[in-house]
Amino acid sequence: MIEAEVHQLLRQFLRHQGASQWPHHLTMARLVARALRLGRSALLQTGSTAAYRGRYRLSYLMPALVWPGPIVLVLPQAIHQQLVQNEIPTLLQTVPTIKSVHVGDHWPSETFQGLLITTPEAWLSAQLQATGQGHGYGGSGHAFPRDIVTIIDGLDAMVDWVRHELTCSLEDEDWHQLGLAYPSHQASIRDLRVRLTHLAFQHPDNPYSCYLADAEERDLLSQLYDLLAETPLGLEALPHVWQQFRQQFLEQDDGLAWLQLNRDSGQVTLQCVPVNLAEMMGPIWQRQPVVLIGAAVDEDPRAENYRQRLGLEDLTCLRFTPDRHQDGILLYSPDRLPMPNSHEFSNAVLQEIRGLLQLPETRHQPTVILVGDNPLKAQIGSILAAEYGSRVQVERSELAENGILVAGWEFWQDYRLRCPPPGLLIVTTLPIPSLENPLVAGQVAYYKRRRQDWFRLFLLPAALQTLQLAIAPISARQGKVALLDNRINHRSYGRTILETLNPITHSNYLDPNWLAPMNQAL
Template sequence: MIEVEVHQQLRAFLREQGEPYWSHHLTMARLVARALRIGRSALIQTGAPSGYHGRYRLSYLVPILMWKGSVIVVAPESVQQRLLMVEIPRLRQWIDTPKPIRTGDRWVSPDFEGILLTTPEAWLSDRLNGEGRFPTGIPTIVDGVDDLERWVRDQLTINLQASDWNDLMLACPQHTDEIRDARVQLTKAIFHHPANPYECYLIEQPEQEILDALHQVLPSSLPVNWEHFFRQAQTEGQLVWAVIARQLGQFSLHCAPTEIASSLTDIWSQQPTVLIGGALDLDSDAATYRQKIGLSDDLTCLKFSLDRQDDLIQLYQPEGVPMPNTPQFQGALLQELRSLLSASTAVQGLSVILIGDMPLKAQVGTVLASEFGSRVQVERTCLDDNGILVTGWEFWREHQSVLPAPHLLAIATLPIPSLENPLVAGRVAYYKKLRQDWFRLYLFPEALSELQRAIAPVRECQGVVALLDSRVIHRSYGNQVLAALSPLARINYLDASLFTHFHTTSWQD
């Protein structure tokens, strides 16, 4: 049976290579092998976000190399390159298999019996739009489903840029004046909104009426982008918004579904799918995550725990910090950051300060730069060895893989999506309309996912995470936040000895 063969081969390979020990390698490999054999889908949480080490990938590569049938692996190009240049060549020296491996945005040929690596964009575009580029029924591994919702939203979002207005006038020359007038009216209406840090605004009734009036005078045959936009914008449950480039005096229009589950439900029945992510849900059955992406109950769910010895973080959580929504918070935050940075100066290493609030991020960056000099940079990757990076969540998520693991990660507030962001407010309004718990189903899971992803590099060196949001202490959901951060050792003091372990670990690495 393939599960036994995979277990034996992987165990022997790990012993021979002296591979860094991950206690769940064999269990995960057997589960993937079983999914291939019986054609049953599975959802696997590896414990840490998928970019963190990628240490689990051997656990699905061995089964798909040994499996006699065809397999599709859906993974970002950066992951594909790692698989093709490092992981697969190592395994092929150990596992004698002639199985062909190809990359591409469509199935190779009807008689191809091998492994095809493709991107999430190519695979989702095919499945969502019925393009027929990938056959049904072929077992599929989707690696990195921490980002699945973002991938799907990117595919389902219709975007109209400045160039699309020119295309529309070229396609409908007899309506050039109406198109130009509508564009001018929309520009005035959209720029009339009060400025916000996100530079985006939900399309409200006045703007919608301008678009509707334009649509009524246009012919039925339009450029594809416009056809899709008008059709989708008139569908129930859509978010329509504008993003402005204030200095250029331009705007772009966007339309996307508020929820993605209904778009994905039919996809999962087209083939056995093994979805692999890091920290998708607090619970092993991932009920909230499955609801969000339209997964049925008919699949195997497994969640691996992190290793307390190798993945431990030191958590500093001071009491007495004012609530984030009070005037006293900024002063207390700066005082805590000064203490943390002073305690960490004894060792070389990167310090990261995560602040989601855009104005607060700029203010903190300015104050700390005046005290700590050029060591402080706001959202830049060119940093000193002993640099201090002040950053928002998105920048850190995009660049943490190319930056050194920080010995200190200070978190000002939990990354709960802000209701001041019009797109967040629009999604919350959708949940309220359905009388659903918008905090439990949307805001809180988003925060936990972002939090777990952000601290993953700190686990490499068992560094210090400072959580300065006192809501974790005083709110009922605080225990769930701590569960998401586990394994951890709580500390209530600050001195240089806290960072000594990081210094030793970094030197040994």
């Protein structure tokens, strides 16, 4: 069977390499080979540290190259070059079969039996169109035939990928196109847009520059569609994007509509996306067997919550344990700090940061300070810059060897793969999505309407995933993390967070061993 062949080939390859970079290579390779042979879907969680290093990829590349049938491999564009130029050519030298490898956004031909590497955007766009849910951009519904085994690597970002593909936006050009489609009603369309823009700019400023569409704004949009429906052209003349927006805005009960404002230019972008992704994604999973690979998509090995969110039915699930000999962090979470919502928090956390910046790691390795609150991030950045000079950078990628990077969570998620591994990571507050963000509030309202536990089903899983991915560069070198959010010590979910971060050596006080190298140097 293919499982035995893959096991033997991969074991020989790993022996030839001299050392196994990951203890679960053979287990994962057999699981992927079994999924290929049986056509049974699987969801595998490798752990955030393994994902950061990318060391697990051999485990699915070997069975993909040995498998005699066609395969689609979906993974972010940034990883394509590494696979095509390094990992796949190296493996092909040891695989006894010849397998054609293509990179592109559609299936090469009906007779193609090789491996096609594509992006999540191309694959999702084609699949949504094939199931009658796409926007009509970036591909064809027939770009990927049915029943071809598909491996998706980078599952942690799947929710964001899907939301991006399903988000419908109305911008300046779309209003212009609507006026051209209904030339006799250009004045009415223009007046209604002016009224909508005026209402949008009545919202108080917030750090996210976006606002859920309120009742008055939704009524204006409904009036627009009613007006156009009464014309001789009817709604048949609507441009495609306006049809798509209407379907999500008016015809779906779970549509989330918001206004994105640019106060400098005076522009308003209307956006809408379904909250219930399971309904959209369910038909896609039924089109082919899938092997889904992520770092840390769910704390539950069965990934029940995550599967419900994406409409995944019963499938093989496995979560690999971290390597305690190679992975792990030294975690410091002081028990005396004020809570993040108190007035004393900013001063107290600054004092704690000043003390941590005396650690020896900060002298010859980068230090990263993660701050989720934008005003606090600016405050910490400016105060530290006054004290440490050009060593301090706020969300800039030019970081000195002993630099201090002050950044938000989104910036760090994008930059962490390119940044030299920090010697110290300081987390000021847990990355629990803020209800001040209208998009978060809209999704929470969706759970509340259904009388579901919105914290346990939405906010906490998002925080756990973000935190695990954020500390992966430090865990990969068994480094030090300071978590200054006292909720981890005093809230019921704190234990869940600590268990998720394992393996850790945890202390509520600053371990003297952290300072020992510095004292010896003095």
